[in-house]
Every structure is written in structure tokens, then in C-alpha cells.
Amino acid sequence: GTWDGPSRVLALVQKVLPAFGSKALGKFNSAFHAQFWLEWQRQGRVLPLMCFPIVVIILPVVGLISKQSIDPGARDFSTIALTITFLVPLIISGAMGTAMARFDPVRQVHDLPVYISSRPMTNGGFVITKMAVALVASALTWLLMLILGVAALLVFRIHVPLDGPYGLLGLIVGSFPAFLLLVIITWNNLVSGIAAGLTGRPWIVGAFTFCKGIAGAGLFGIFAAAKYDPDFKAVLLRWLLPALCLCLTGKVALSIVSFFWGLRRNAVTRGAVG
Numbered sequence: 001g002t003w004d005g006p007s008r009v010l011a012l013v014q015k016v017l018p019a020f021g022s023k024a025l026g027k028f029n030s031a032f033h034a035q036f037w038l039e040w041q042r043q044g045r046v047l048p049l050m051c052f053p054i055v056v057i058i059l060p061v062v063g064l065i066s067k068q069s070i071d072p073g074a075r076d077f078s079t080i081a082l083t084i085t086f087l088v089p090l091i092i093s094g095a096m097g098t099a100m101a102r103f104d105p106v107r108q109v110h111d112l113p114v115y116i117s118s119r120p121m122t123n124g125g126f127v128i129t130k131m132a133v134a135l136v137a138s139a140l141t142w143l144l145m146l147i148l149g150v151a152a153l154l155v156f157r158i159h160v161p162l163d164g165p166y167g168l169l170g171l172i173v174g175s176f177p178a179f180l181l182l183v184i185i186t187w188n189n190l191v192s193g194i195a196a197g198l199t200g201r202p203w204i205v206g207a208f209t210f211c212k213g214i215a216g217a218g219l220f221g222i223f224a225a226a227k228y229d230p231d232f233k234a235v236l237l238r239w240l241l242p243a244l245c246l247c248l249t250g251k252v253a254l255s256i257v258s259f260f261w262g263l264r265r266n267a268v269t270r271g272a273v274g
Contacts, residue, residue, distance in 0.1 A: 031121050035129045043100055044133040047190070048141045051089045055145065058084055059152045081152050085145045086182070093138070093189035097212065098205050100130055100190050101197020127194065134190035138183045146179065195255040 028034035062080050099105065103116045116126075196208035226233040 031119060032125060032129055035119065035121060035126065036133060039129055039133040040136070042103070042105060043130075044137045046099075047089065047093055047096065047137045047186075048144055050092055051141050052144050052148070054088055054092075055085055055148050058088075059148065063152065063155070081149060085149050089138075089141050089145060089182075089186055090189065093141075093186045094212075094216075096190055097193025098197040098209060099193070100134060101194040127198075130194060131187075131191055135183075135187050138186040138190065141186065142179060142183050195251065199257070 028037065059081055062084065104113050119126075121129075192212070193205075193208060196204050199205075222236065226236050
């Protein structure tokens with residue numbers, strides 16, 4: 001039903017078909033199932049609902065521009081289409097990092113809503129539910145992007161080279177690891193800000209967003225410098241693992257602290273920390 005009870009449509013269905021109506025209004029099987037439904041309604045469906053219309057609008061425009069160009073060879077539509085389908089979900093998911101931590105995006109305050117604080121779940125259960133919602137949202141988004149990409153190739157009659165030894169099947173199997181990698185990267189973007197967002201402190205959320213932007217811009221500069229400077233590349237590779245371990249340690253520490261600051265339920269078990 002809705003927040004205030006069953007909707008009018010379901011109430012009408014229940015009168016006409018009582019058996020079907022009783023199944024439609026059934027209870028959730030577990031607290032995780034109920035929280036997953038709530039998180040999906042509030043946060044999970046935002047990413048696919050934002051990415052899908054943006055790509056649907058952009059791809060035809062780019063295709064028409066490429067078709068009407070004076071020099072069609074200078075504009076490779078397939079490359080542009082792939083770039084768009086790759087960048088849109090990654091950019092939007094990166095901007096949604098701290099938003100995934102909020103339990104009610106409509107509320108402007110940062111305290112815990114009553115209907116969340118009274119749930120029979122531990123802190124670890126709340127975070128695991130958010131991670132599961134983020135994973136489903138990531139997979140669904142890239143599945144939609146894949147469908148749009150194939151549809152664009154068919155509509156604009158873009159030839160895909162299948163000269164490999166395994167043909168179309170080899171192309172599909174070879175692209176599957178890349179698809180999984182994109183899903184994992186998008187999922188990481190969605191859950192990367194949960195630790196900062198759960199603290200409930202606006203200044204921590206702002207500091208995290210600022211540092212994330214600086215770090216993202218700095219990575220491009222570091223990779224560019226390593227590409228053109230072999231000496232810098234050697235130094236970077238030497239210190240890369242310790243730097244990553246240091247960043248990971250700090251992120252885990254912030255995640256543990258956010259359990260206490262954000263939910264304030266004193267239910268942080270060792271399994272939840274793990």
C-alpha cells in the first residue's frame with residue numbers, strides 16, 4: 001500500500017478479486033525485505049530513472065548530427081555513443097554517494113526518522129540493505145545502458161566487426177567481464193559516501209564531497225603525469241600500494257565511527273564492522 005494505507009486501485013482490486021487483493025497487500029517476509037523495499041522506493045530507483053531518459057535523449061541527437069555531418073568519417077557515432085553510455089551512469093552515481101546514506105531524502109533534517117529508529121534491525125542490517133539496493137540499482141542501470149546501446153547500433157545501422165575467431169558469441173562472452181567491472185565501479189560510487197552520510201553531520205558530508213572532488217581531479221593529473229614522465233611513473237608504482245592501504249584504513253575507520261554517530265543504536269557487532 002501507500003504510507004497512509006492501501007491505495008484506491010488496490011482497494012478496488014481487493015473488492016473485485018479478494019484472493020488477488022489479499023496477495024497484493026501481503027506482508028513482507030522479513031525486516032530486510034521491508035527495508036529493501038523502502039530503500040528502493042526512496043533511493044534505489046533514482047539512478048536508473050535518471051540515466052535512462054538522459055541517454056535516450058542524447059543518443060538520437062548525436063546520431064542525427066553524425067548522419068547529417070558534411071564529413072561523416074570525422075565523426076564516429078559508435079565511439080561517441082559508447083562514451084556517453086559509459087560516462088552518464090558513472091558521473092551520476094559519483095554524485096549520489098552521500099545521498100544513498102539518507103533514509104528519507106524528503107526530510108531536510110539529519111536526525112533519524114521514527115519509522116527507521118523503531119525497526120528491529122541492527123546498524124549492520126541497515127548498511128547491508130543499502131549496499132544491496134545499490135548493487136541492484138547498478139546492475140539494472142547498466143542493463144538498460146546495454147539495451148540502449150544495442151538499440152542505437154541497430155537503428156543507425158552501425159556495423160560491428162565480428163571478424164574474431166568466435167564471432168558474436170566471443171564478443172558477448174568477452175564483454176561480460178567489462179560489464180561486471182562497470183557494475184562494480186558504479187556500485188562503489190553509490191556506497192562510497194555512506195560512511196560520511198550516516199554521521200548526520202553536514203560539515204562531514206560537505207568535507208567528504210569536497211575531498212572527493214579534489215581527489216577525482218587529482219587522479220586525472222597524476223595519471224597524465226605518469227603517462228608522459230617515466231620517472232614519476234616508477235615512483236608512483238613504488239608508493240601506490242602503501243597509499244591505497246592508508247586510504248582504505250582511513251575509510252574503514254570513518255565507516256566504523258559513522259555507525260555510532262549516525263544511527264546511535266549501540267548495536268555495532270563485530271560482524272557488522274567486518
